[in-house]
Amino acid sequence: MKTNKTRRNFLQQTSAWAAGAAAAGTMGLPNFAHAGREKELNIYCWEGYNSDDVLDPFRREFKANVKAEGLTSDPDAVNRLRAGETKVWDLINLNNPWARELMWPEGLIKELPRDRFEPMFEKMMPAFHPPYEWAMDKTGKHLLGMTQRFGPFSFVVNTDKISRKMAEDQGFKLFLDPKMKGRYGVLTYDNWNIYHMCIAADVHPFKKHNKAEMDAYTKVAKQVFNGAKLLTDDLVAMNLALINGEIDAYFTGGTYTASPARFDGAKQVRGITPNSGPMDGKGGIVWIELTSVVNHPQISPLAEEFLAYVQRGDVSKKVAFAEGTYNPVTQMGAKDVLALFNKEELDAIQWDSLEQEMANSADYDINPDYAEMYEIYSAAKREREG
Amino acid sequence: MAERAGKPLMQWLRQPGVLAAVPVTLFLLGGFVGPLILVWWYSLMPPRTFSLAQTPTLDNFISSAAGSYYISFGWSLYLSAVTVVILILICYPVAYGMAKLFGKWANLITLLVVLQLLVSENIRLFGWVLFLLKNGIMDGSALYLFGLSVPSILYTVPAIVLGLVYVYLPFMLFPMVLGLSMVPETLKEAAFDLGATRMAVFREIELPLSSPGLMIGGLLTFVLALGSLAESKILGGQRVIMIADDIESAFTFAQNWPRGAALSVLVMVISGGLVLLLLLRLDLDRIMGRR
Numbered sequence: 001m002k003t004n005k006t007r008r009n010f011l012q013q014t015s016a017w018a019a020g021a022a023a024a025g026t027m028g029l030p031n032f033a034h035a036g037r038e039k040e041l042n043i044y045c046w047e048g049y050n051s052d053d054v055l056d057p058f059r060r061e062f063k064a065n066v067k068a069e070g071l072t073s074d075p076d077a078v079n080r081l082r083a084g085e086t087k088v089w090d091l092i093n094l095n096n097p098w099a100r101e102l103m104w105p106e107g108l109i110k111e112l113p114r115d116r117f118e119p120m121f122e123k124m125m126p127a128f129h130p131p132y133e134w135a136m137d138k139t140g141k142h143l144l145g146m147t148q149r150f151g152p153f154s155f156v157v158n159t160d161k162i163s164r165k166m167a168e169d170q171g172f173k174l175f176l177d178p179k180m181k182g183r184y185g186v187l188t189y190d191n192w193n194i195y196h197m198c199i200a201a202d203v204h205p206f207k208k209h210n211k212a213e214m215d216a217y218t219k220v221a222k223q224v225f226n227g228a229k230l231l232t233d234d235l236v237a238m239n240l241a242l243i244n245g246e247i248d249a250y251f252t253g254g255t256y257t258a259s260p261a262r263f264d265g266a267k268q269v270r271g272i273t274p275n276s277g278p279m280d281g282k283g284g285i286v287w288i289e290l291t292s293v294v295n296h297p298q299i300s301p302l303a304e305e306f307l308a309y310v311q312r313g314d315v316s317k318k319v320a321f322a323e324g325t326y327n328p329v330t331q332m333g334a335k336d337v338l339a340l341f342n343k344e345e346l347d348a349i350q351w352d353s354l355e356q357e358m359a360n361s362a363d364y365d366i367n368p369d370y371a372e373m374y375e376i377y378s379a380a381k382r383e384r385e386g
Numbered sequence: 387m388a389e390r391a392g393k394p395l396m397q398w399l400r401q402p403g404v405l406a407a408v409p410v411t412l413f414l415l416g417g418f419v420g421p422l423i424l425v426w427w428y429s430l431m432p433p434r435t436f437s438l439a440q441t442p443t444l445d446n447f448i449s450s451a452a453g454s455y456y457i458s459f460g461w462s463l464y465l466s467a468v469t470v471v472i473l474i475l476i477c478y479p480v481a482y483g484m485a486k487l488f489g490k491w492a493n494l495i496t497l498l499v500v501l502q503l504l505v506s507e508n509i510r511l512f513g514w515v516l517f518l519l520k521n522g523i524m525d526g527s528a529l530y531l532f533g534l535s536v537p538s539i540l541y542t543v544p545a546i547v548l549g550l551v552y553v554y555l556p557f558m559l560f561p562m563v564l565g566l567s568m569v570p571e572t573l574k575e576a577a578f579d580l581g582a583t584r585m586a587v588f589r590e591i592e593l594p595l596s597s598p599g600l601m602i603g604g605l606l607t608f609v610l611a612l613g614s615l616a617e618s619k620i621l622g623g624q625r626v627i628m629i630a631d632d633i634e635s636a637f638t639f640a641q642n643w644p645r646g647a648a649l650s651v652l653v654m655v656i657s658g659g660l661v662l663l664l665l666l667r668l669d670l671d672r673i674m675g676r677r
Binding site: 073230240378381 | 434436455457512515520521522538541619620623624626627638639640
């Protein structure tokens, strides 16, 4: 009996609490729903923008509650927006093609006021001066985002073992040389691997492919995997293997992956951009990040403020040297921003060859045969011999 | 009739035990069964789609069977089996010592084995990389002390097995200790009194009576190893692709959720089949000492 009584009391108490909470909810909810988002900002970005070094000064200056989540794949992020997360995020930071090719046509992002943001492009490196193609929609009327970090991304060698000149001259063919069997790794950023395998097969990665091109790609995919000593998606593990002599080069990589090792003093780790290749003569690829305002039904006014904030010189430097990887930023086109980087930092991001590497690289784009090529890629990886 | 049939059901529902179990049941239905049903349902959706409201198809299973996924399944099953056999050989003597011989020192071993679980698996595996790496701790020390270089097993299949054995050791050891500690000393004494040899006691008494612990340990480690990913990635340099790796790729880079779901279902069927097979041969109540 005693137990029953206690249980009844407990139930009475809980229902009272529940009723109270419900009442508070119904009273509080409309207020919450109508509350503006003046002091709230949610950012979905590649690692770096979610660093406290970048976010904390903004939080203090704007007394804002900023939340940032790192993303690991562009298509994943786009799918999350498609699945309804436009109600969650205010800003999205992805590689260049997605805004123009997908997010803008699908209504997932908003345009930026050109009068406020276009002058900022004027201060960037010459290649990014307005109208910058990837920041505009296909009609050239709407500004879709701001650029900042970018970097050539092809492959990485240990220059103590393979000279920079030889690597640049041979390009991705280096990995098809029988002498390289067992001497290189594949950094399994799967989408990038596919593009680079296309280049190694003398196939343009960003165009529709015929059967002969698919066959050439298939042959190279198998050859690259069969000759690799290790596969990993961890750039630190890959750099370690390169420095310790397990391997002499790795397939897929660039400033983004080599810079942490270089900044630690391993200057022999170097991102290489081939001198020539099948993309209108170019053999390397460069990625450019674009940060856009999400088509949030209740967009935070801080979204545009944040875009302007990260363009400041000192903040640009923090973005370039945020946690994990180090990358050039478009704002280095301004002398006062460039002056903020010391010799070691410039050397880490291969500033000496950046212009040449950019000239030899095609811009990252979407591969129309990605799904089919991925099947071939994953089968080649699974069926790897040796 | 309906009223009469309804009454016992209502009475049953009103039992305090049933009522108290409702929140947990709902939680398990929503948090555990729900996602599993979603995965099963996704596996029947057309390839490379994201909506659940489409006509079910077996395309994903057919294309998975036609592709070379059998290689990943084969490696995962083979490496899991090898891991279980090695773990049995390593853990049985240790478990025997902990259950019968070490006395209070057994607690120290327990502590040492449990402590490593507090460190993330990836970090522990990366520690092994530093140890095995060319010019790493093992190679470098051998070179410094004895002037000879040790051939590295890093990025090979044996390195993956090393990782699996290392990571899943506690899951074999502790059920085994439990199984062995339930072998009554009196039975062994009686057997010795009747003239049994040490080998006969082991074969006829210790092994059969401790086999539930051994089987539970084996099952746990087999299922865990079947779904493993990090060992092949970090220590093996993906020398072989495990099935969990294929599933991860399908959900991420390939953006083919139905394919990933179909492969997951196949893994669930294999591991579920094994559990059922074992449970048919195993009486859990007896192991727990209820009967």
